[in-house]
Amino acid sequence: MANVSEQIKEEMLRIKDDLDIAIHANKGDPASLTPVRERLRTVADTLDMLGLQQLARLARGQQEFLEVSIKRHVALKDNDVMHVAGALLYIESSLYDLTVQGSTEFLQGNEAATGTQLPEAEFRQLVKLIATEALTDVAKVKDAFTRYVSDPSQLNALQDAPEMLKVVRGVLSILSYERPARVVVATQLYLTTEILGKKIAPSEHALERVANAVGAVEYFLESLLEKAVAPEPGL
Numbered sequence: 001m002a003n004v005s006e007q008i009k010e011e012m013l014r015i016k017d018d019l020d021i022a023i024h025a026n027k028g029d030p031a032s033l034t035p036v037r038e039r040l041r042t043v044a045d046t047l048d049m050l051g052l053q054q055l056a057r058l059a060r061g062q063q064e065f066l067e068v069s070i071k072r073h074v075a076l077k078d079n080d081v082m083h084v085a086g087a088l089l090y091i092e093s094s095l096y097d098l099t100v101q102g103s104t105e106f107l108q109g110n111e112a113a114t115g116t117q118l119p120e121a122e123f124r125q126l127v128k129l130i131a132t133e134a135l136t137d138v139a140k141v142k143d144a145f146t147r148y149v150s151d152p153s154q155l156n157a158l159q160d161a162p163e164m165l166k167v168v169r170g171v172l173s174i175l176s177y178e179r180p181a182r183v184v185v186a187t188q189l190y191l192t193t194e195i196l197g198k199k200i201a202p203s204e205h206a207l208e209r210v211a212n213a214v215g216a217v218e219y220f221l222e223s224l225l226e227k228a229v230a231p232e233p234g235l
Contacts, residue, residue: 005095008046012092015039016085023081030070037066043091055091062087079170082130127175128225134171135221137164142214149211152201162192168217180220187213 015036022032040063047056062084069076076084141164147157165188172181190210194202202210 004046004050008043009092009095011039011043012088015043016088019081019084023076030073030075033066033070033076037063037070040066047091052094055094058087058091077170078167079173082171130171130175131221131224134168135218135225137168138214138218138221140164141168142218145211145214148195149207155196155199158191158196162188162196165191177220180217183213184217187217 018035018039019033022029022036040059044056044059044063047053047059065080065084068074069080141161144157144161147154165184169181169184169188172178172184187210194206201207
């Protein structure tokens, strides 16, 4: 059981490498996801043979999701990648538990109770990872907005800001932080309709409110990472 578990974990590493290549080197080209889909099918079949139906269903669900993307020639979005990554992390963590406990009965007994929830340690690690990524995007938006405020003729500085905020909103929604997600949506809409759409510089008061909104989201994400002041009151 330990040997098979190690083989599956090695296959999972290859899946993550293939996924990384597909997303970054190939810019999300759906055709490049074929190796990932095939490896997930192998993992799901192996898990089924071990009697780990819950993990097998989770792996097969990701395989079928990628199958649809490949057939429809739809590139994966950042939110999609995070969902797949979360599933892979859960499977890996469960296999680690299996190796430690030394029996499938332990894992099968826990599957009904845990469903597809990440173990607490892995969940915190995942939160830290994607909060850090989101903070990078917020910092870029903040920098672009500062350049625009100092010189409203630099409208092009804000062109990528709505898309970056969309990614940040996706991260917050995945983590179930709906209130900061709504702040991001409102900011994104304001930049798109009032500034980029109308191409007219808003009032100083309006610009200050946008800056405050971006700063609040930045503070919220920093609080998640540092576990300092409670994020919600800070927002």
